[in-house]
Amino acid sequence: MFIYGNIGKNSEGHLTFAGLDTVDLAAEFGTPLYLLDEDLVRERCRIYLRAMREFFGEGSLPLFASKALSFTEIYRIVGSEGIGADVVSPGELYTALRAGFDPSLICFHGNNKTDADIAYAVRSKVGLIVSDCREELEALSAEAVRQGVRQKVLLRLSPGVDAHTHAKITTGLTDSKFGVPIETGAAGELCLYAAGLPGIELIGFHSHIGSQIADVSPFREEAIRLMDFVARMRKEGGPEVSVINFGGGLGVRYLPGDPAVDYRAALRDLAETVMSHGGGQTAKGIRFMVEPGRSIVAEAGMTLYTVGSFREIPGFTPYTSVDGGMADNPRYALYESPYTVYSANRASEACDTLTHLVGRCCESGDIIQKNVRLPRPKRGDTVAVAGTGAYNYSMASNYNRLTRPPVVILTDGRARLAVRGETFEDLVRNDI
Ligand code: LLP
Numbered sequence: 376m377f378i379y380g381n382i383g384k385n386s387e388g389h390l391t392f393a394g395l396d397t398v399d400l401a402a403e404f405g406t407p408l409y410l411l412d413e414d415l416v417r418e419r420c421r422i423y424l425r426a427m428r429e430f431f432g433e434g435s436l437p438l439f440a441s442k443a444l445s446f447t448e449i450y451r452i453v454g455s456e457g458i459g460a461d462v463v464s465p466g467e468l469y470t471a472l473r474a475g476f477d478p479s480l481i482c483f484h485g486n487n488k489t490d491a492d493i494a495y496a497v498r499s500k501v502g503l504i505v506s507d508c509r510e511e512l513e514a515l516s517a518e519a520v521r522q523g524v525r526q527k528v529l530l531r532l533s534p535g536v537d538a539h540t541h542a543k544i545t546t547g548l549t550d551s552k553f554g555v556p557i558e559t560g561a562a563g564e565l566c567l568y569a570a571g572l573p574g575i576e577l578i579g580f581h582s583h584i585g586s587q588i589a590d591v592s593p594f595r596e597e598a599i600r601l602m603d604f605v606a607r608m609r610k611e612g613g614p615e616v617s618v619i620n621f622g623g624g625l626g627v628r629y630l631p632g633d634p635a636v637d638y639r640a641a642l643r644d645l646a647e648t649v650m651s652h653g654g655g656q657t658a659k660g661i662r663f664m665v666e667p668g669r670s671i672v673a674e675a676g677m678t679l680y681t682v683g684s685f686r687e688i689p690g691f692t693p694y695t696s697v698d699g700g701m702a703d704n705p706r707y708a709l710y711e712s713p714y715t716v717y718s719a720n721r722a723s724e725a726c727d728t729l730t731h732l733v734g735r736c737c738e739s740g741d742i743i744q745k746n747v748r749l750p751r752p753k754r755g756d757t758v759a760v761a762g763t764g765a766y767n768y769s770m771a772s773n774y775n776r777l778t779r780p781p782v783v784i785l786t787d788g789r790a791r792l793a794v795r796g797e798t799f800e801d802l803v804r805n806d807i
Pocket of ligand 1 (some may be wrong): 440442443461484585586623624632667669670
């Protein structure tokens with residue numbers, strides 16, 4: 376009945392999450408409310424870390440792609456598991472550093488870093504900066520020279536691999552705003568050019584083909600193209616390659632019918648492809664990285680809402696309005712993303728009513744999920760949306776001047792506030 380093992384129901388007929396009663400949590404912290412199962416986050420970090428070390432070698436490392444979920448406490452949690460972090464903006468970097476994250480384990484991304492971003496990242500001593508264009512590499516080189524350091528850099532490649540996922544989350548194609556394409560010859564040229572720039576040390580390559588991918592074959596294809604590129608650059612007198620980062624992208628289950636990805640097996644498969652390339656020669660001396668975001672946190676998240684109205688329209692599917700919506704979860708509006716929805720306070724009752732679950736924003740597209748089944752909703756019911764740990768809080772907005780909900784972390788049968796809910800005062804903080 377329940378999509379993940381951390382969801383259940385208790386003797387009162389209430390939905391439980393990470394062993395806690397969700398109705399009690401809604402009463403204690405209010406709704407909308409983001410919940411995060413810390414144990415599951417830690418478990419996923421460990422699966423990735425062990426698999427990377429076992430299959431790719433001791434120096435290899437997963438980095439948490441923190442665009443999926445960024446606030447101070449999450450960096451403390453993943454940092455304490457010994458994995459690195461991928462940050463994509465100075466704000467994510469600032470948050471990670473505030474949490475005490477080891478900067479040498481931070482990889483700074485982004486397809487357009489400003490001079491100020493670059494100066495901040497270099498000054499912060501981030502382990503790696505990933506770049507994919509000449510202008511930025513030149514600015515980075517000048518800044519590193521100015522600061523008197525040698526900054527380690529990865530070149531982001533566009534491998535020309537179709538990840539067969541939603542068009543808005545595909546990133547590995549030649550026609551993309553990300554990466555320098557291998558196919559056109561531009562990657563080879565930029566690599567040789569960057570290797571000659573002062574202040575930076577080009578030590579390897581990165582690529583990321585897309586997100587929510589359940590099948591390993593596009594990753595194998597990506598790995599082959601990257602390793603071919605490494606071999607070619609070695610022949611052409613390119614830089615010494617010591618790091619390859621394959622990006623993130625392994626998928627999660629949003630619906631009961633979605634495949635459960637075996638992350639360990641996927642990494643083993645990827646490692647086999649990499650390690651056998653060129654008779655095992657190409658991988659020699661290289662440390663490997665991956666950057667999972669969604670698969671670390673999505674299934675560890677749940678959002679609770681309170682029902683305000685159940686609106687029936689003869690001949691159509693009824694609408695159930697809740698006290699959140701696209702401002703705390705824009706993913707249906709953006710990608711028509713599927714989610715599994717539960718009744719939290721009536722988890723034992725028959726789900727006899729088909730309804731669209733919608734938010735409170737002044738926007739017809741403010742839909743959380745269409746065609747869900749619930750016990751006939753009534754005002755005051757608590758509804759739970761599962762699998763919201765990734766790209767919900769991190770993509771939340773203040774549209775309609777809604778306050779962003781709090782984030783509560785659950786572990787050992789206890790709940791602790793990790794992010795306070797915003798207040799009206801927060802909304803006007805920067806208004807003059
Ligand atoms: N590394 C890089 C360079 C990335 O661009 C991304 C995601 C990741 C790693 C992590 O990918 P993951 O393991 O989470 O699939 N907002 C969209 C997802 C955008 C993903 C962007 N990049 C969504 O809500 O589905």
